[in-house]
Amino acid sequence: MVVVGGGLIGCLVARELAHDGHRVTLVERAKVGREASHDAAGMLAPLAEAVEPGPFLDLCIESRNLHATLADELFAEVGTDVWYRDDGTYLVAFDDTEAAALRARAALHASLGLHSEMIPVEIARREEPALSPLVTAALSVPGDHQVDNRKLVEAAALSCYARGVKIVEHTPVRSLLRDANDRIVGVDTTAGPIDAECVVVAAGSWSSLIGGFSVPVEPVKGQMLMLELVSPPCRRVLRSERCYVVARIDGRVLVGGTMERVGFDKSVVASAVGNLLEAGREVVPSLGGAFGGEAWAGLRPATPDDLPAVGQLGENLIAATGHFRNGILLAPVTAKIVAGLVRGDAPHAAAELLDPRRFSPSGSAA
Numbered sequence: 013m014v015v016v017g018g019g020l021i022g023c024l025v026a027r028e029l030a031h032d033g034h035r036v037t038l039v040e041r042a043k044v045g046r047e048a049s050h051d052a053a054g055m056l057a058p059l060a061e062a063v064e065p066g067p068f069l070d071l072c073i074e075s076r077n078l079h080a081t082l083a084d085e086l087f088a089e090v091g092t093d094v095w096y097r098d099d100g101t102y103l104v105a106f107d108d109t110e111a112a113a114l115r116a117r118a119a120l121h122a123s124l125g126l127h128s129e130m131i132p133v134e135i136a137r138r139e140e141p142a143l144s145p146l147v148t149a150a151l152s153v154p155g156d157h158q159v160d161n162r163k164l165v166e167a168a169a170l171s172c173y174a175r176g177v178k179i180v181e182h183t184p185v186r187s188l189l190r191d192a193n194d195r196i197v198g199v200d201t202t203a204g205p206i207d208a209e210c211v212v213v214a215a216g217s218w219s220s221l222i223g224g225f226s227v228p229v230e231p232v233k234g235q236m237l238m239l240e241l242v243s244p245p246c247r248r249v250l251r252s253e254r255c256y257v258v259a260r261i262d263g264r265v266l267v268g269g270t271m272e273r274v275g276f277d278k279s280v281v282a283s284a285v286g287n288l289l290e291a292g293r294e295v296v297p298s299l300g301g302a303f304g305g306e307a308w309a310g311l312r313p314a315t316p317d318d319l320p321a322v323g324q325l326g327e328n329l330i331a332a333t334g335h336f337r338n339g340i341l342l343a344p345v346t347a348k349i350v351a352g353l354v355r356g357d358a359p360h361a362a363a364e365l366l367d368p369r370r371f372s373p374s375g376s377a378a
């Protein structure tokens with residue numbers, strides 16, 4: 013089997029398929045785990061992202077629930093602690109309008125049977141002393157967790173090696189290869205063809221540049237700021253209307269992120285970084301005392317309806333792409349769904365929602 017793309021999705025898919033006894037080759041255009049999966053914040057946030065009940069929310073919660081076990085497995089397999097943390101998230105407000113929005117969100121969560129609670133701001137500040145004194149209201153969302161996505165994708169790649177996956181780097185896949193009956197028989201790469209009885213396309217924002225792969229995916233740029241402090245200013249993820257603040261346990265603090273539909277542009281723009289710094293300091297004023305930092309931009313893979321495309325496109329072609337803002341969250345469940353498709357298991361509850369054929373006029377073309 014060939015998996016195209018060595019981001020978190022491709023690595024976890026390859027790892028799962030290898031676990032099921034398949035001979036897997038993972039083909040990566042550059043180096044494994046250096047694109048969106050490296051550039052993300054690592055929030056595992058089904059509740060903060062929840063807008064309505066339904067299979068997508070269920071999928072997000074199912075995948076969040078897989079992360080703790082995945083972290084344990086990776087530690088046991090390759091010795092990497094991926095810094096999975098279930099301390100939760102605070103959504104914070106600075107005025108009455110924002111506080112009303114938080115109360116509405118709490119009501120939405122309650123109507124969906126999800127747990128979140130408006131907490132007195134003194135308690136929020138006692139729990140997270142670095143919170144700005146200007147915060148007027150806080151919604152505690154204990155079910156939204158976090159992980160260090162860079163450690164996670166590195167560990168996933170190491171686990172692939174440990175499970176016998178052949179990882180081929182610096183080898184872009186140009187197109188899918190088909191036989192005279194239109195069956196997928198492998199991929200054409202810059203280093204020559206690779207035969208495969210099944211191909212999984214997990215090439216993130218670049219998926220639709222692969223010849224013969226028809227799912228539309230476009231990049232959505234996100235600029236991110238990282239600041240270095242001597243120790244983490246907060247345990248929870250802190251989110252305002254303008255930014256999120258995610259502190260790693262080594263004192264690095266991520267402030268993100270912009271949302272820009274500007275094609276394959278990964279430039280970092282000073283004004284965007286300035287806005288992120290200002291938004292971050294509004295939530296955690298001590299970020300102004302950071303002694304170092306870095307800024308970058310990454311590309312979120314988005315389909316036209318902003319939902320992932322995970323499923324069969326033909327007998328032996330599977331899409332695992334388009335995870336947009338939630339690919340770190342959704343990677344474990346995606347790997348399970350793809351492995352289930354290959355085994356011929358009963359369809360996952362979200363199969364229809366994720367069906368990659370929904371974008372083709374006939375509803376069936378690859």
Ligand SMILES: Cc1cc2nc3c(=O)[nH]c(=O)nc-3n(C[C@H](O)[C@H](O)[C@H](O)COP(=O)(O)OP(=O)(O)OC[C@H]3O[C@@H](n4cnc5c(N)ncnc54)[C@H](O)[C@@H]3O)c2cc1C
Nearest residue numbers: 017019021041048049053055185216234310338339340341
């Ligand atoms: C700023 C930012 C913040 C984010 N924050 C979060 C967050 O907090 N939580 C969350 O859940 N998600 C977050 N995301 C989204 C998440 O990062 C993505 O949804 C996820 O990483 C997508 O994983 P992927 O493996 O599909 O793509 P990628 O990690 O981009 O990997 C795709 C891989 O395919 C390779 N490739 C491309 N074309 C080819 C080819 N032709 N041949 C071979 N290889 C190829 C690429 O080189 C790359 O390595 C964020 C994204 C950004 C940009």
